[in-house]
Amino acid sequence: MKNHAFSLLLILIVFQTTLLAQSKSMVYIEGSRYIPLYGRDSTVVEVKDFEIDIYPVTNAQFKEFLKTNPKWQKSKALKLFTDKSYLFNWKNDFELKDNEAPNSPVTYVSWFAAKDYCECQDKRLPTVDEWEYVAMADETTRDARIKPDYNNQILEWYETPRTNENTIGLHPKNVWGVYDMHGLVWEWTLDFNSVLITGESRKDVDKDNNLFCGSAAVNATDLMNYAAFMRYAIRGSLKAKYAMKNLGFRCVKDIND
Amino acid sequence: MKYSALAFIVFVMIIPITSCNTKQSNSNLELYQCPMLCEGNKTYNDMGTCPVCKMDLQIPESTQLNSEGSNEISENSIFNLTSNWKTEENTSIQLKDLKGKTLVMVMIYTSCKAACPRLVADMRNIESQIPEKALKYLNFVLISIDPKIDTPERLKAFAIENYMDGEQWTFLQGTESGVREFANVLAVKYKQISPMDFSHSNIISVFNPSGELVHQQEGLGVDNKETIQAILNLIPI
Known part of the structure; x- marks a missing residue:
């Protein structure tokens, strides 16, 4: 009986890993219209249906990527695309430092590397709107932003140091089935520098100034904006070649009808 | 030897x-x-x-830098970007095809009514202050941040309309991803201004013939003197 259970377990594990490697590594997100967390007055954005990685990309996954894409290895990555701290927690081109867990989210990666990682798998980085859309869910609701618990939890995490050293999947998944949108690492988004991309800088200036202004955050009507302020402020201060200790990423995929 | x-x-x-x-x-x-x-x-x-x-x-x-005839591309060169672009003449190119000339680059979009015309004016102003015989060493490149709308035809029409159809002018339509990537390469130098300053797009960048950034001019209608000097420094006459 014991033997039987063991082999069953083995089969389960094998099955699960193949599943994880395939479709189950992503979940379907039903798009909708919503007002982003940063609360630009009544500006509704539309998010189309897409799939998103359940977990942030891990060290182990990135290691695989480096094998087939040597140009992103620590010693070979171009200065145009990376800064000095790129893969800082790696011993060399192929090995993590000893105290790094393979199952921790990969960090110290630049936007260029993250973007290429996703594109190599026929995916892409999520837009800010997509990321925020998935991130506003809690365990039971798609939009949990009005719940005090939800916000308190996020802020609590913002106060917790070195969460990047944790492994993926330790927090409960949200209602979409996605793990670690909060509580592990910050994540790259495709258009973190979106103001330039929309080109509507002249329109955005007045409103978006509020985003990065500390006093605006203090005046915000509720805590919900404060957590968002922090995320947007971080995005606003990033450069695409930066690598940071607590900045990782995950990928999304468009749904082709 | x-x-x-x-x-x-x-x-x-x-x-x-x-x-x-x-x-x-x-x-x-x-x-x-x-x-x-x-x-x-x-x-x-x-x-x-x-x-x-x-x-x-x-x-x-x-x-x-600047070694003509050499195919070597330095790590900081924008010619490392492998994105594909189309010119206003509908020719497919990569950025490295622009190698060999000093590049003066700006990101615009043709339907833009406010900032871009002034940026374009700045570009023309810079161009007009370069000695005629130096123009053959230069390429003024206008990259559209709106690749969906700005087709090669539209860019060509824009070029003619704005008297920017000469040899020294190049307009580029990229892919959405390629444009975003290029914008982020330029953003590398944005750190000097505060994160709340969204005048990023109002930047004119000068690259040497090897594709390395040598100068950036920020803002609208600013004094072009430094930019012009940066360009002249790169010209072998």
Whole structure:
């Protein structure tokens, strides 16, 4: 009986890993219209249906990527695309430092590397709107932003140091089935520098100034904006070649009808 | 000397094949020179100090960058970008096809009514202050941040409309991803301004013929003097 259970377990594990490697590594997100967390007055954005990685990309996954894409290895990555701290927690081109867990989210990666990682798998980085859309869910609701618990939890995490050293999947998944949108690492988004991309800088200036202004955050009507302020402020201060200790990423995929 | 020239040629020929994963190890062809040029253009094969002024010898900039005919692309060069672009003449190019000329680049979109016309005016203003005979060393590149709308036809029409249809002007339509990537490459220098300043897009960038950023001008209708000087410094006349 014991033997039987063991082999069953083995089969389960094998099955699960193949599943994880395939479709189950992503979940379907039903798009909708919503007002982003940063609360630009009544500006509704539309998010189309897409799939998103359940977990942030891990060290182990990135290691695989480096094998087939040597140009992103620590010693070979171009200065145009990376800064000095790129893969800082790696011993060399192929090995993590000893105290790094393979199952921790990969960090110290630049936007260029993250973007290429996703594109190599026929995916892409999520837009800010997509990321925020998935991130506003809690365990039971798609939009949990009005719940005090939800916000308190996020802020609590913002106060917790070195969460990047944790492994993926330790927090409960949200209602979409996605793990670690909060509580592990910050994540790259495709258009973190979106103001330039929309080109509507002249329109955005007045409103978006509020985003990065500390006093605006203090005046915000509720805590919900404060957590968002922090995320947007971080995005606003990033450069695409930066690598940071607590900045990782995950990928999304468009749904082709 | 002959040997090193040969080695150089071989090296240059190998680069395009292994460009993705070549580590920059060109030590065998580096020449050192006194930064003060105490002995004129005399070069040394080894690092050391100048016998006259005792300063550390350096690799002269002119061989680092700007070496015409060389296929070598430095790590900081925008020619490392492999995105595909279309010109206003509907020719498909990559950025490295622009190699060899000093590049003056700006990101605009043709339907833009406020900032872009002034940026375009700035570009024309800069161009008009460059001596005519120097223009052949220059390429003024206008990259659309709105690749869906700005087709090659539209860019061509815009070029004609704005009297920017000469040889020295190039308009580029990219892919959404390519444009975003290029914008982020330019953003590298944005850090000097505060994160709340969204005048990023109002930037004119000057690249040397090897694709390395040498100067950025921020803001609208600002004094172009420094930019023009940066450009003139790169022109071999």
